[in-house]
Amino acid sequence: MKVLLQLYTAWFKMGLFTFGGGYAMLPIIQREVIEKYHWATEDEIMDYYAIGQCTPGIIAVNTATFVGYYQKGIIGGIAATLGVVSPSVIIIGLIASLISNFAELEIVQHALMGINVAVCMLMIQAIANLWKKSIKNIAAFCIFAIALLLSLFTGLSTVWLVILAGGLGIVLSKTGWLKHE
Amino acid sequence: MNDLWLLIVEFMKTGFFAVGGGLATLPFLHEMGAKYGWFTMDTLSTMIAVSESTPGPIGINMATYVGHSAAGWPGAVLATLGLVTPSVVVICIIANYFQKFKNAKIVQMIFAGLKPAVVAFIAAACLNLFVSTLLYAERGISNGIAELFNWKCILLLAVLSGLKKIFPRVHPIAFIGAAALAGIVFSF
Numbered sequence: 001m002k003v004l005l006q007l008y009t010a011w012f013k014m015g016l017f018t019f020g021g022g023y024a025m026l027p028i029i030q031r032e033v034i035e036k037y038h039w040a041t042e043d044e045i046m047d048y049y050a051i052g053q054c055t056p057g058i059i060a061v062n063t064a065t066f067v068g069y070y071q072k073g074i075i076g077g078i079a080a081t082l083g084v085v086s087p088s089v090i091i092i093g094l095i096a097s098l099i100s101n102f103a104e105l106e107i108v109q110h111a112l113m114g115i116n117v118a119v120c121m122l123m124i125q126a127i128a129n130l131w132k133k134s135i136k137n138i139a140a141f142c143i144f145a146i147a148l149l150l151s152l153f154t155g156l157s158t159v160w161l162v163i164l165a166g167g168l169g170i171v172l173s174k175t176g177w178l179k180h181e
Numbered sequence: 182m183n184d185l186w187l188l189i190v191e192f193m194k195t196g197f198f199a200v201g202g203g204l205a206t207l208p209f210l211h212e213m214g215a216k217y218g219w220f221t222m223d224t225l226s227t228m229i230a231v232s233e234s235t236p237g238p239i240g241i242n243m244a245t246y247v248g249h250s251a252a253g254w255p256g257a258v259l260a261t262l263g264l265v266t267p268s269v270v271v272i273c274i275i276a277n278y279f280q281k282f283k284n285a286k287i288v289q290m291i292f293a294g295l296k297p298a299v300v301a302f303i304a305a306a307c308l309n310l311f312v313s314t315l316l317y318a319e320r321g322i323s324n325g326i327a328e329l330f331n332w333k334c335i336l337l338l339a340v341l342s343g344l345k346k347i348f349p350r351v352h353p354i355a356f357i358g359a360a361a362l363a364g365i366v367f368s369f
Contacts, residue, residue, distance in 0.1 A: 015237050016237070019233075025238070028229050043296075046300075047283075049303075051279070057196050057264070057265065057268025057271070058202060058241060058264070074273050084241075088261065091242075092242050095231060106368075114315070114362070116314040117338050118356045120315070120338060120363075121338055121345060122353050122356060123303070124307065125322040127307060130303070134300050156203060157304060161246045165298030172292065179293070
């Protein structure tokens with residue numbers, strides 16, 4: 001019961017302080033899930049992201065379900081998911097019923113611009129961390145570069161990119177260029 | 182009552198077929214607006230703007246907003262639950278199998294390839310945020326290069342990065358709060 005409550009409140013907190021999509025959540029996930037509760041390692045979060053990218057639904061929810069499931073089974077997955085969506089329901093519900101011009105308010109726009117800068121900074125840090133752990137050889141760098149260029153400059157769905165990267169993973173591992181532990 | 186059922190069914194469908202994150206749900210929302218008249222296309226763009234400027238994953242925010250405009254608070258709750266149900270089911274099944282097979286050689290090879298790609302997806306998301314936050318891309322370079330940069334934001338980025346170096350243990354939430362405050366005080 002205690003773990004379920006922790007899953008709910010921790011993911012509530014993460015939902016409350018995420019601005020943008022699932023990836024913008026990474027710095028807070030690193031702090032809460034990895035460092036504070038030790039529910040997953042950084043490697044495992046990367047695996048969940050990869051799977052979440054090519055399975056149905058929102059990536060933030062998929063990651064929450066994964067983490068919750070490994071702590072307390074299906075109930076854990078549900079508790080984490082309910083936690084991550086609760087702030088949205090409350091906040092959006094209030095805004096929709098009270099302030100329909102919320103996004104045009106000057107104070108909101110100013111605050112959001114500042115928040116975006118903070119998210120930029122936190123994401124650079126998060127990526128620098130991941131880089132050290134995940135891009136250790138030329139083969140890994142090549143997969144990184146190909147995936148980055150394709151996702152920036154083509155409309156190719158990330159589902160295809162995930163399949164491509166998985167295929168490259170097999171081929172490059174077989175040839176010995178890519179190490180897997 | 183009817184609307185509530187429709188909301189659950191439509192959002193479960195969306196949750197099941199929208200693969201790849203929050204923005205992948207947009208085409209489904211478009212269709213719902215056209216089909217049921219729950220909102221106009223004008224309101225949809227307001228919904229996107231609000232979803233981007235409030236806490237929480239964008240996909241969830243948009244679902245809640247659509248649900249709320251179709252059927253009030255019960256609509257908001259049911260649309261969101263509808264959206265997340267398919268992923269909870271699918272992920273629980275996958276998580277179960279993943280535990281069994283993650284030590285298989287072939288699975289390890291696949292994930293060795295996926296890891297760098299995921300770093301790339303995160304980097305791409307970050308670069309897009311960079312461009313929209315630090316540059317005035319719409320201005321072009323006709324008025325000189327300096328006009329292109331949002332110097333206030335770049336300065337704040339430098340200050341925040343410096344603070345992060347000095348106080349690495351401070352919680353990310355504190356930086357987000359401080360930056361929001363700076364944005365308001367110095368009217369970014």
